[in-house]
Amino acid sequence: MKTLFDINKNRCPRCRKFVIFKKPFDLVDPLAMYDYCEDCGLNLNPEVGFYWGAMVISYMITSVPLLVIALGLTLYYQWSVWAAIGVVLLVSVLFYFKVLRVSRTIWLYVMWNNPEFEQEKNTIEKLNDSRQKEL
Numbered sequence: 001m002k003t004l005f006d007i008n009k010n011r012c013p014r015c016r017k018f019v020i021f022k023k024p025f026d027l028v029d030p031l032a033m034y035d036y037c038e039d040c041g042l043n044l045n046p047e048v049g050f051y052w053g054a055m056v057i058s059y060m061i062t063s064v065p066l067l068v069i070a071l072g073l074t075l076y077y078q079w080s081v082w083a084a085i086g087v088v089l090l091v092s093v094l095f096y097f098k099v100l101r102v103s104r105t106i107w108l109y110v111m112w113n114n115p116e117f118e119q120e121k122n123t124i125e126k127l128n129d130s131r132q133k134e135l
């Protein structure tokens with residue numbers, strides 16, 4: 001339960017204190033994140049394209065509730081399909097930024113708790129270390 005609370009607050013998956021998105025909220029760049037957790041040093045952007053998986057999370061957490069709303073309005077309340085689509089679009093717009101950020105946070109939590117990713121993180125850190133030595 002605390003994990004869900006921390007995900008909702010976009011906190012770092014390791015220390016659970018630091019909020020990973022920059023403040024204040026910027027409409028032009030709503031996904032502005034810190035590169036590292038300022039509390040525990042966790043790398044929040046371990047590789048290019050790391051957050052592509054967040055798209056799948058976004059789809060997973062929005063598709064079912066929106067489908068339930070649409071089907072409920074059309075089948076139970078006998079609304080027209082266009083009215084139901086309008087409500088679904090409105091709900092999507094209202095929760096757009098929240099879903100965008102929470103999807104990234106969930107992805108970070110999933111990857112942070114994945115033992116296979118632990119090996120990958122070590123490999124990436126070794127590569128970064130060797131690159132710095134070359135420079």
Ligand SMILES: [Zn+2]
Nearest residue numbers: 012015037040
């Ligand atoms: Zn942290």
